[in-house]
Amino acid sequence: MDGGCQILYFDDLCALGAVGNVFISLTRRRQDVRRLRQVRVGLDAHFKRWPGGVGTLSVLEANSYSGMVTAEEREEIQRMAKDYSARGVALVIEGSGFRPAAMRTLLAGVYLVTRVTYPRKIFSSVGEAASWISSSASAGVPGAIDTAALVAAVEKVRAAIAK
Secondary structure: OOOOOEEEEOOEEEEEEEOOEEEEEEEOOOOOOHHHHHHHHHHHHHHHOOOOOOOOEEEOOOOOOOOOHHHHHHHHHHHHHHOOOOEEEEEEOOOOOOHHHHHHHHHHHHHHHHOOOOOEEEEEEEHHHHHHHHOOOOOOOOOOOOHHHHHHOOOOOOHHOOO
């Protein structure tokens, strides 16, 4: 059971969904500025719907973090990090081996030097991230989502991406 997950947007590269107060984004391949702005639209609506606090769970599939980020993309990502103060942000970088591990390490270093007012953490699996988000960002929120429902919701969002 996916806890009532709603699909908010999807195309051939990414999909956005929401379940309870948790906003989910899943990226199959690297996003461009247009898709990052679509994420912003989804976040705007979700933060308005949940004024008591939002958790976000973002999943980067193995092929989604290739290539360099443009200056415009980097600026949009930085603006979103500043504009949305979440109860918790979980980032999943899927894959095994050197490249995904290096990306998780690199982003953990970036997290250390950037200042935000909310907890955030990097994971290698959806299950670990869902457990952390459900215990931190959804704790005490009416209609809180448990780990199993959150994992199922992520898989529903993943399935929505047009093939």
